Amino acid sequence: MLLSLNDEIRIIGEAANGAELLTLLSSKVPHVILMDIRIPIMDGIEATKAVKDQYPNAKVIILTTFNEDEYIFNGLKNGADGFILKDSDSKEIIKSIKAAYEGTLLLHSQVTSKLIYALQNIPEYPSTPSVEKKDLSKLLTPREIEVVEQIMQGKSNKTISMTLFLTEGTVKNYVSRILDKLELKSRSELIIYLKGK
Numbered sequence: 598m599l600l601s602l603n604d605e606i607r608i609i610g611e612a613a614n615g616a617e618l619l620t621l622l623s624s625k626v627p628h629v630i631l632m633d634i635r636i637p638i639m640d641g642i643e644a645t646k647a648v649k650d651q652y653p654n655a656k657v658i659i660l661t662t663f664n665e666d667e668y669i670f671n672g673l674k675n676g677a678d679g680f681i682l683k684d685s686d687s688k689e690i691i692k693s694i695k696a697a698y699e700g701t702l703l704l705h706s707q708v709t710s711k712l713i714y715a716l717q718n719i720p721e722y723p724s725t726p727s728v729e730k731k732d733l734s735k736l737l738t739p740r741e742i743e744v745v746e747q748i749m750q751g752k753s754n755k756t757i758s759m760t761l762f763l764t765e766g767t768v769k770n771y772v773s774r775i776l777d778k779l780e781l782k783s784r785s786e787l788i789i790y791l792k793g794k
Contacts, residue, residue: 616638632648645659649675653676
């Protein structure tokens with residue numbers, strides 16, 4: 598109801614569970630999906646993974662609460678593009694949707710703290726052992742490091758392209774190469790990894 602009042606956002610569908618969502622996506626894929634974690638049949642974490650596997654360009658924002666640390670962490674591993682709190686006001690939700698649409702990761706500060714804590718305290722996180730000891734300057738080119746610095750400031754690909762005088766496509770290529778080199782899956786993993794260093 599809140600979103601439908603905003604002129605810049607058009608709701609193209611609603612689903613009661615993850616399985617229903619995947620059926621809806623077979624006919625039309627939205628730019629941004631708001632995903633609740635606690636949904637029946639296929640929960641939000643499984644559904645996020647399925648969406649990102651089949652529709653990698655769709656942005657997924659997970660709605661969470663403070664007591665769902667494990668879900669937040671697993672959502673990140675499965676490619677979530679952002680996390681917002683269920684009790685956020687409409688302005689913050691709309692800001693998050695716009696940020697995700699533009700390729701920017703927007704995390705509530707308390708959610709970020711929980712993610713950093715999770716990365717530092719869950720040993721089975723697949724990327725941590727291999728990237729923990731790596732020196733970025735030995736892995737990335739100076740230009741890639743510049744792109745990483747821009748990402749850490751929360752800038753979208755479009756903003757980065759203007760700041761570094763590159764095309765948006767070139768920035769996307771840099772981001773893909775950076776993620777490959779660091780063995781990470783998403784911008785969110787990159788930000789959390791670097792903040793935790």
